[in-house]
Amino acid sequence: METVFYILSSVLLVSAIKVITSKNPVFSALYLVLSFFSAAGIWLLLQAEFLAIALVLVYVGAVMVLFLFVVMMLDINLEKIKEGFWNYFPMAIFVAIVMLVEMILVLNNNYFQETSNAVYTSISNTEALGLVLYSDYILPFEVASIILLVAIIAAIALTLRGVKNHKGINPASQVSVTKKDRLRMVDMKSTTKLRGK
């Protein structure tokens, strides 16, 4: 068990570093996929199979596919982006230290200490999550879903700025086309007589 954990976490760390050091953004995205995978493996070791599979399903299977989709089509010049690297470096270090302190404060909190919730140990992780979400935390869960819905509609409304040069088709009118609409039979009289006969 411990060896598996060390293998997974070292793969996770190496791939996470590769995400920010790779020269090609496509490789960065693929290393991010690998680090998601290793994180899912670590969650499996903790017997959190629902979270692990959800991570693979949502982030690897959907989010990163769309990411790759965009990254592959862009022609990104990383040299230009990296120009001001050393100018921003002190600021970045400051932000990193602030984040580190914050994380230490949060993770040292009582909420993150190992607890044994005796009520939900007899059933599987997926079932336990469902029970907790839809009974104890039903209100926050519904609020979160409404916020998500608002975000989805807002994202569409922001990008849909009126239709320009609309070339869309109407499937209903396409399906209801008959022979009469498309085909015109023309009687052509031959002007010259065929030779021979």
Place this chain on the structure above:
Amino acid sequence: MQPILQEYFPAFADTIWVLMKIVAIVIPLMISVAYLTYFERKVIGYMQGRLGPNRVGYFGLLQPIADALKLLFKEIIVPTKSSKALFYLAPVLTIAPAFAAWAVIPFNAELVLADINAGLLYVLAMTSIAVYGVIIAGWASNSKYAFLGSMRSAAQIVSYEIAMGFTLVGVLMCANSLNLGDIVAGQSGGILQWYVWPLFPLFIIYFISAVAETNRAPFDVAEGESEIVAGFHVEYSGMAFAVFFLAEYANMILVSVLAALMFLGGWLSPTALIPDGIHWLLIKTAALLFFFLWFRATFPRYRYDQIMRLGWKIFIPITLVWIIFIGAMMQTSYNGMFH
């Protein structure tokens, strides 16, 4: 077998036992993949008034083996300026999820490699990562045709996965479980208890989405011979090319087995008079696979915008409405129909 292993290799007995089970699943699977290609050529041949392969062995039965040998001896050509590591990785990434998903497929009430609780979720996760092989193949090939093919495939698979996921939600609402064995057990009691009846629209949508997910005709715009040559695997030759085909056919068998397990009662027999058994699962799977071949021989290729419209504007709304309908019916006195 297991006690013998325990006696001689006490440290590795479990590992060896699991490895043997994996081999016992993979080898029949590879053979079925090989003969599915033969079957496909024969069926489509007869549908089009041809004979199909009939030269190698009796009735052309050795044709798949001859094809495999031919491809093994061919040179693998790597295009210039391609990304070599990814070019070789892509076929592996295509075939690995296609085989990995078989770990949780039950063949009868006892015969299953990993009887995990979240089996259905695992299968969904494995089928969703199969798209990486296609995307990476298209990008690493350094070819416009391949790239266009992989873009089409990625968009198509991501869209149809949503509809497919929703149909699975319907199944797990009826079965009250994510375990594939429990889902089949929930359908016991004859043909009328199979989930295909209460979930009929979802079954149709699942099967059509499965055809789209496996990039088969009439949804095979990712290959589209007439427009983009052969799509994402146009630069592949030899065994690397064959691996893409192995993965495609393995995925076809996988989605057919899943449809048989979730909607058609898996290994259960249609009536109580005939005993259950693994042969029922095989018969149902073979019947569903026949539909794949039939579609290919019958339908012309969909236009790309029509594929997207079908997935997003028709299938997803229908599945959502049907899930709400099932949920509502479960609260009424007709509850028994949905279990």
